[in-house]
Amino acid sequence: MRFASSLIATLALVATTVLASSHQDKKPHHPKHEKPIVIDKKVFNTGKIPFHPNTGSALFTNWVGLTLDYKYVKPVFDLVNATASLNNNTALLSRGEAHITVILPPEYDNILHPAGVTIEELNKIAVDPKRPLQKARFGVECLGRVQVVSKPDNVYQQAVQIILKDFQDIVAYRQKVWELFVKKGGNPALFDAGNFLPHITLGFKHRDIFVEDGVFKGKNACIHSLIAK
Numbered sequence: 001m002r003f004a005s006s007l008i009a010t011l012a013l014v015a016t017t018v019l020a021s022s023h024q025d026k027k028p029h030h031p032k033h034e035k036p037i038v039i040d041k042k043v044f045n046t047g048k049i050p051f052h053p054n055t056g057s058a059l060f061t062n063w064v065g066l067t068l069d070y071k072y073v074k075p076v077f078d079l080v081n082a083t084a085s086l087n088n089n090t091a092l093l094s095r096g097e098a099h100i101t102v103i104l105p106p107e108y109d110n111i112l113h114p115a116g117v118t119i120e121e122l123n124k125i126a127v128d129p130k131r132p133l134q135k136a137r138f139g140v141e142c143l144g145r146v147q148v149v150s151k152p153d154n155v156y157q158q159a160v161q162i163i164l165k166d167f168q169d170i171v172a173y174r175q176k177v178w179e180l181f182v183k184k185g186g187n188p189a190l191f192d193a194g195n196f197l198p199h200i201t202l203g204f205k206h207r208d209i210f211v212e213d214g215v216f217k218g219k220n221a222c223i224h225s226l227i228a229k
């Protein structure tokens, strides 16, 4: 009996090993070998676009963003929305505008605001003439896609975005916010300037999905190469 169960355990181990290696054999996605999607490099010229404050009295209405010119983002949305391999056969909804979220609504509502940091203070740091947020430099990493079955409604959700890289200027803004937060007595452990996955949301099915849903919009989510030209 003991022999039989250890045999079964061995067989199970062999089976999982075979499954694991066959999974590894599956051709991984190599975005580099594909024809890249191109976004107009004018998308980086954000310095002349006015900073747009996002303030409100309800939850999730206070956040900080870097506004982009949607004119340069829309062609990428249209391509993704028209290409089944990129959108997984899902027509996507668009917000009709483009931005990079820099301070997320839950960061403001749950962490910064309870420590006495106001949205007006965050907006003031953003328009500091020494380091205006709208002039922050950033680069594009790839086209990303995340999906999850949301809880508790049990709905398949998908969101497509441009994943960013080289966003030190944006982290520098967040570092200023952290300094203000700590100066006001906030617990330094609760806000990390660098723990942040900036991206440009292109579109989604039903609704956008976030870290709170369990998805990470970093390099891990790349599905296709994308370059600025």
Ligand SMILES: *[C@@H]1O[C@H](CO)[C@@H](O)[C@H](O)[C@H]1NC(C)=O
Pocket (backbone or CB within 6 Å): 088, 147, 156
């Ligand atoms: C594609 O969409 C279907 C549902 O329509 C889903 O079951 C599947 O997991 C999706 N694949 C990916 C990679 O998102």
Ligand SMILES: *[C@@H]1O[C@H](CO)[C@@H](O)[C@H](O)[C@H]1NC(C)=O
Pocket (backbone or CB within 6 Å): 081, 082, 091, 092, 093, 094
């Ligand atoms: C996305 O594509 C669908 C067709 O598959 C179209 O009906 C819809 O209008 C497109 N969405 C936008 C925002 O253009």
